[in-house]
Amino acid sequence: KNEVEQSPQNLTAQEGEFITINCSYSVGISALHWLQQHPGGGIVSLFMLSSGKKKHGRLIATINIQEKHSSLHITASHPRDSAVYICAEPYGGSQGNLIFGKGTKLSVKP
Amino acid sequence: NAGVTQTPKFRILKIGQSMTLQCTQDMNHNYMYWYRQDPGMGLKLIYYSVGAGITDKGEVPNGYNVSRSTTEDFPLRLELAAPSQTSVYFCATTTVSSYNSPLHFGNGTRLTVT
Numbered sequence: 001k002n003e004v005e006q007s008p009q010n011l012t013a014q015e016g017e018f019i020t021i022n023c024s025y026s027v028g029i030s031a032l033h034w035l036q037q038h039p040g041g042g043i044v045s046l047f048m049l050s051s052g053k054k055k056h057g058r059l060i061a062t063i064n065i066q067e068k069h070s071s072l073h074i075t076a077s078h079p080r081d082s083a084v085y086i087c088a089e090p091y092g093g094s095q096g097n098l099i100f101g102k103g104t105k106l107s108v109k110p
Numbered sequence: 111n112a113g114v115t116q117t118p119k120f121r122i123l124k125i126g127q128s129m130t131l132q133c134t135q136d137m138n139h140n141y142m143y144w145y146r147q148d149p150g151m152g153l154k155l156i157y158y159s160v161g162a163g164i165t166d167k168g169e170v171p172n173g174y175n176v177s178r179s180t181t182e183d184f185p186l187r188l189e190l191a192a193p194s195q196t197s198v199y200f201c202a203t204t205t206v207s208s209y210n211s212p213l214h215f216g217n218g219t220r221l222t223v224t
Binding site for chain 1: 143150151152153154155158168198200202209210211212213214215217218220
């Protein structure tokens, strides 16, 4: 069964803390996606990665293909990082359809 | 560039009514997707299209229909609204498929069926 599991489901941090969100997936086809859903509901793509590590500002995504595991790290967290973070993987077919995790809700307190 | 535009933002329907959720993109992307997001659940694929004139069912297509007459537009039709269709609906696009390119999302349509 194709599954994407995220942990933790909810995370509360103090401003400045280092954050780690985990994603385990089952199929392992092509690139894994990390998305951010703002409190207002809008969704933006953060990363696509199929190997190694990617960095964008204070966000770092890593992936271990052998273990089918990816992590999203946030350094020096800020209240504006408060959002739901979602990982998703392609599950087959040329269309690139995705299966999504349920998301990790992050709240960063000032 | 507006990106992906969804209308309406909010809608309340009575059981049995019909409506069309609009999705328009100005990025010339071939791939377009409709997802629904229920509380506590991951996004689920309703329908997708890989180009004008081509559509196919996703994971949860029952109760919905789509068409893709142009590259820009991918409307989602609900014919006989049911309470189970209460959800937030997102349209998304990619260039060549989400294997190789990131998704661009609209801002969503929050639909309530009572």
